[in-house]
Amino acid sequence: MTRRDITDLQKLGGPVVSRQRGEVISREGQPAEGFHLLLDGWVSSSVRLRNGKRLIQKLHLPGDMLGTPSLTLPSAADTLTALTEGKTSFVSEVSLRKLFASNPKLSALFFMAAQLERITLMDALASAGRSSALENMAHLLLDLHGRLGALGAVSNDSFYLPITQEMIGDILGITAVHVNRVLREMSRGGLVKFEGRTMCLLNLQKLRARSPLPIRVPRSKLPWLPGAKAVA
Amino acid sequence: MTRRDITDLQKLGGPVVSRQRGEVISREGQPAEGFHLLLDGWVSSSVRLRNGKRLIQKLHLPGDMLGTPSLTLPSAADTLTALTEGKTSFVSEVSLRKLFASNPKLSALFFMAAQLERITLMDALASAGRSSALENMAHLLLDLHGRLGALGAVSNDSFYLPITQEMIGDILGITAVHVNRVLREMSRGGLVKFEGRTMCLLNLQKLRARSPLPIRVPRSKLPWLPGAKAVA
DNA sequence: CGGACTGTTGAAATATATCAATATTTGTGG
DNA sequence: CCACAAATATTGATATATTTCAACAGTCCG
Numbered sequence: 001m002t003r004r005d006i007t008d009l010q011k012l013g014g015p016v017v018s019r020q021r022g023e024v025i026s027r028e029g030q031p032a033e034g035f036h037l038l039l040d041g042w043v044s045s046s047v048r049l050r051n052g053k054r055l056i057q058k059l060h061l062p063g064d065m066l067g068t069p070s071l072t073l074p075s076a077a078d079t080l081t082a083l084t085e086g087k088t089s090f091v092s093e094v095s096l097r098k099l100f101a102s103n104p105k106l107s108a109l110f111f112m113a114a115q116l117e118r119i120t121l122m123d124a125l126a127s128a129g130r131s132s133a134l135e136n137m138a139h140l141l142l143d144l145h146g147r148l149g150a151l152g153a154v155s156n157d158s159f160y161l162p163i164t165q166e167m168i169g170d171i172l173g174i175t176a177v178h179v180n181r182v183l184r185e186m187s188r189g190g191l192v193k194f195e196g197r198t199m200c201l202l203n204l205q206k207l208r209a210r211s212p213l214p215i216r217v218p219r220s221k222l223p224w225l226p227g228a229k230a231v232a
Numbered sequence: 233m234t235r236r237d238i239t240d241l242q243k244l245g246g247p248v249v250s251r252q253r254g255e256v257i258s259r260e261g262q263p264a265e266g267f268h269l270l271l272d273g274w275v276s277s278s279v280r281l282r283n284g285k286r287l288i289q290k291l292h293l294p295g296d297m298l299g300t301p302s303l304t305l306p307s308a309a310d311t312l313t314a315l316t317e318g319k320t321s322f323v324s325e326v327s328l329r330k331l332f333a334s335n336p337k338l339s340a341l342f343f344m345a346a347q348l349e350r351i352t353l354m355d356a357l358a359s360a361g362r363s364s365a366l367e368n369m370a371h372l373l374l375d376l377h378g379r380l381g382a383l384g385a386v387s388n389d390s391f392y393l394p395i396t397q398e399m400i401g402d403i404l405g406i407t408a409v410h411v412n413r414v415l416r417e418m419s420r421g422g423l424v425k426f427e428g429r430t431m432c433l434l435n436l437q438k439l440r441a442r443s444p445l446p447i448r449v450p451r452s453k454l455p456w457l458p459g460a461k462a463v464a
Numbered sequence: 465c466g467g468a469c470t471g472t473t474g475a476a477a478t479a480t481a482t483c484a485a486t487a488t489t490t491g492t493g494g
Numbered sequence: 495c496c497a498c499a500a501a502t503a504t505t506g507a508t509a510t511a512t513t514t515c516a517a518c519a520g521t522c523c524g
Contacts, residue, residue, distance in 0.1 A: 047358045049444040055358040069350040072450050077351055093456035100340040101458040107339040108332040114346035118301040119309055121353035126279045126287040128360050129405020133480075164502060173361020175481060180504060196489075212281040218304050224325035226333040365512075396470065407513060412472060
């Protein structure tokens, strides 16, 4: 990105808002009218099913855009909840228009970011359907390991995991009880170690072998992107 | 969309290519370098897991863009297979650049289309994890009913479904045997009727009651979109 | 026509859910 | 900083949805 791109991106968001743990940033069923940039902290995106059960579709980490899918709907599909203290800033639809109208390169990057999210969801869906709970757990842990690593939040393959086993269950679509059994089995097998909210991946190689799909690495360069000023 | 938008969109694709049933349009592991517009026919997007099992992530219908997520990766994540005879046209990365550089409105629409796909995937993921096979089947049938209806391919709530029960299993993440049991149970319960490849939804209301999530209806208007020529 | 898919049904095996009881940790107010 | 309540983790026993294996019927297509 050029300096101009970065400036444009920073100008996008409104004032920085502090979020407390447990705070609902946006609730399903309410109109969206914009999205949020996650500047700091963890946020979950969850949906409640007819039968009352909840499912977490995504754990958002700093740098993520929250709530963009709901821009396409009359009312938000998911609820955004802060899992830790954090900071967000709101991007209105008007700001988004200005971005698309003035910076084709960032527009294309936004498009590509959305495609990357699709990949993650596609992989999660493929994995969920046809793999055992342990395999899905391995995939989830490796995904977090990769994403947190990129943010510098992993040391010695261990990281802070500010979610309960029940939430992990809501991500993988299994019960909290079964999450516990699987984690303990992985622990006994020397795959991971966890104390409180700290998770340590003891054997990345074995974990990768158990993961139904590899963790995707995005293309580092997209040579076809329009130049920042290449406006017709 | 204005006339200019439509012209821009049509210019995007290369020559029309005819596809035979079973033909592989693009294979996972190979570089993408562009995507396909589906002009006619059904196409599946599938992934193969480490354990050899296949999972279908999406049934594509005419009007869909195929393979855009893989633009973000060094090599394609999914395999695109024609399920019926059909027609596609290829859009190169260069064409895509020109679009982003010259038409901010279509750029924004492309972004929004990707978000809509995310919604579908999020719902499928939420549904898959926490619902019974019958509930997921209801959701799938209603989704197809809605999408095919928009294309004028539904009459009397019945439509042509050019896929085997094994493929349905690969979509829902269950075995072909179980697909059969679930479909027959729905049939006995008066929810659906099927003969050969024709599926008829006999009781939409009951089906909706069994579906874990409603079928989403996109916003009809996005007033914030940049005008077609609103280039800074 | 015949062979290969595809659909259908039954019986047994298995992963995961559910229910229940207890231990441990975490957060909070005094 | 402590004590206590609430949330979370852990483990066992049992129930259940789905898979697996198997056998056969139907159907499509060359």
